[in-house]
Structures are given as structure tokens and as C-alpha cells.
Amino acid sequence: MDIAQLRCFLAVADRLHFGRAAQSLDMLPASLGRQIRLLEDRLETRLFLRTTRSVSLTAAGEAILEEARALVARADRLEDRLRGLRRAQAPVLKVGAIDSAAAGLMPQLLQVLRVERPDLDVRLVEQKSIHLLPRLLSGSLDLVFCRPPENRDPRIVFRTLFVETAVVALPADHPLSGRSEIAIADLAEAPLIVPDRRSRPHSHDLTIKLFLDAGLTARIAQVAEEKHTIVNLVATGTGLAIVPRWTARIAVPGVSFVPLAIPPGRARSTLVLAAAWLRGARDPQRDALLSTLDRHLPEIEASA
Structure with a gap:
């Protein structure tokens, strides 16, 4: 079952309002509605009764609410444990980048890091945004430079850097x-x-x-x-x-x-380049890299 769709279900169930639920997930209401419909189609049952004035849970929605909450919490604990294991095994800062960032931003940033933060050991992975973000969630990447998606996972912080030319x-x-x-x-x-x-x-x-x-x-x-x-x-x-x-x-x-x-x-x-990392995850190496990037962002942006 799609955990992201269960998160959408819980957001609506907790607020009984699609607009406020979408805002809490940093999504468009139409996108949230589509995820709910996909979940309902998969389960072959309606989860919400929707009118122009109110939203309420159906009997089926009430029946799965606590189990859905437990599933999402269990998935979060599993991901946290995997991230902790990977950090313990490899103190390297694993950075993912889309092709344009790998060709333009990263060479300039790594050159600066070699001078200002030689203690940082960075491993670069070049992939498309659709592949980088799941790897960020799984803990196999610590930081990603990507195009922010239309539907943003609330567990990820997206920080816009600039618009490429x-x-x-x-x-x-x-x-x-x-x-x-x-x-x-x-x-x-x-x-x-x-x-x-x-x-x-x-x-x-x-x-x-x-x-x-x-x-x-x-x-x-x-x-x-x-x-x-x-x-x-x-x-x-x-x-x-x-x-x-x-x-x-x-x-x-x-x-x-x-x-x-x-x-x-x-x-x-559509050419926005953003930095993305896990919300609430503490990582001094990641923060040191972002701090260095902030100081040199104007000249890097000028080349983009």
C-alpha cells in the first residue's frame, strides 16, 4: 500500500477539510484529492463523504483510521532506523544532484569546500529528481539538489536556490x-x-x-x-x-x-533548482555544506 496516500488520508481525516489538509502537506488541493481517489480505488471503497459544505469519514474510513495511523508511524520508525544505520556505517556526506546541478553547481561548490571545509567528505550521485527524492527518504542520500515536485512529501524540506537560465x-x-x-x-x-x-x-x-x-x-x-x-x-x-x-x-x-x-x-x-533534505533530521555535515553554499551562492547563481 502507498504510504504517501495513507499520509494524505490521515491529513484529511484529522482536519476534515481538504484545503487545510493540502496546506499541511504543502500540496495543491486538487493533487490531494487525486491521491485520495487513488487510495479509494485501490481499496474499492469510499473513505470520505464530501459535500460543498462538509467532509466526514465513512464507516470504512473510520474503520481503517487507527490502523492507517499505526502503519504510517511504523514506516517512519523503520526509515529512521535505516537512516541511523547508514550514518553509523558511512560518515560520508552523500549528495544527489540532477544533471545540470552536477555539471554546474557541484564542481564550483566542491572546489570551495576543498579550501574552506577540507574535513567534509562528499560523495556525489547524479540522477533524475524522481529517483533522488526516494533515496533521500530512505536515508541513502543526505542532501539533494533537484527540481521540486508538484506533490511535495511533507517529510522533506525544499529550499529554492535560484532559477536556472x-x-x-x-x-x-x-x-x-x-x-x-x-x-x-x-x-x-x-x-x-x-x-x-x-x-x-x-x-x-x-x-x-x-x-x-x-x-x-x-x-x-x-x-x-x-x-x-x-x-x-x-x-x-x-x-x-x-x-x-x-x-x-x-x-x-x-x-x-x-x-x-x-x-x-x-x-x-520549471527551471527552479532547490536543495532538499529530511525535515527534522540533524546533520552537522549537511548544515556545513549548506552554510558554505550560502556564502558563495551569488557567484554560483550568476553562472546558472
Whole structure:
């Protein structure tokens, strides 16, 4: 059974109000409602009676309430024990990062740490956000640099660092490669390479939302999984790609990167980079790394 869905059930059961329950979980009410429906579908029974004025538990909801509470508490104790065992076995600070942060933020941060905190032993793991956050919850990672998800687990603290700059990756001999800046309108007829939304929802949605906001439809020529694959496909002339500026650190001959003009709005927010860690977990090494990052954040952000 999905523990996250049980947490949603308990939040609504304790407050009997979807809005307040969603706020306590740092979720949108619609997302919370979807999780409750998924749980009800799995159990094949209604858990709540909902009207425009009130929310109440059904008999089935009342029947499973205390057992659900015990299951969630047991899962929390198990995760706490596993995290404690891992810390005792490996005093290394395990940091996860999405590809753009691994290419841009981490090299700069590690260089500073070698000078200012040589006592910190950092192990870097590069993965997608959808894989990093479960590893944070399991205790196999202590800190993660990721895109914050739409549905945020209340056990995780998400701290926004900055918004990465979007650029267009295009062949070096493309007519637009000499521009100082490219607008979405300039890409109206261009074939595009985008990542699979199931594994990289933020990167995929960035392209789609930019075109929708401009009243255009993105012409998707190819779907690819990894950033280095996308950049190599650009080099072959398969299409153009909208990527974070730190992707330009993937040196591929024949590919240029030109800044993209993005008006303020929803699309730009898909490139938010956040630091994430477990709520309530004490970790002096993690705090030392974050303190060092805070002091050097302006110059790191300037390169993003």
C-alpha cells in the first residue's frame, strides 16, 4: 500500500477539510484529492463523504483510521532506523544532484569546500529528481539538489536556490546560432528534441509551456532520455533543444548554445533548482555544506 496516500488520508481525516489538509502537506488541493481517489480505488471503497459544505469519514474510513495511523508511524520508525544505520556505517556526506546541478553547481561548490571545509567528505550521485527524492527518504542520500515536485512529501524540506537560465542548443551552422538571444517565435517552425515527460517532467514541460504561452505548438521531432543524448542529437541535425545553461558544459563539437528570451511566468518556474533534505533530521555535515553554499551562492547563481 502507498504510504504517501495513507499520509494524505490521515491529513484529511484529522482536519476534515481538504484545503487545510493540502496546506499541511504543502500540496495543491486538487493533487490531494487525486491521491485520495487513488487510495479509494485501490481499496474499492469510499473513505470520505464530501459535500460543498462538509467532509466526514465513512464507516470504512473510520474503520481503517487507527490502523492507517499505526502503519504510517511504523514506516517512519523503520526509515529512521535505516537512516541511523547508514550514518553509523558511512560518515560520508552523500549528495544527489540532477544533471545540470552536477555539471554546474557541484564542481564550483566542491572546489570551495576543498579550501574552506577540507574535513567534509562528499560523495556525489547524479540522477533524475524522481529517483533522488526516494533515496533521500530512505536515508541513502543526505542532501539533494533537484527540481521540486508538484506533490511535495511533507517529510522533506525544499529550499529554492535560484532559477536556472534556459538556452537553445542548436547546430553551430544554424542561421540562429549567431544571435545574442532567441525568442520562442523564432523557433515556431523548428523541429525540437525534448526529454520524456515520465522521467523529466520539468524539462519536458519547460518547452511545452513556453510554446503554449506564446500561442504556438511545439514541433517535437524526437524524444530522448538524457541531456548528453539530446545535445548529441542536436549535433547531428535532428532538431533544436531548450536546455538549462549548465548543459553547455557538455562539450559536443558542432553545437552552439544561445540564451532564450523567457518572459516571467509559469514556464520559467520549471527551471527552479532547490536543495532538499529530511525535515527534522540533524546533520552537522549537511548544515556545513549548506552554510558554505550560502556564502558563495551569488557567484554560483550568476553562472546558472
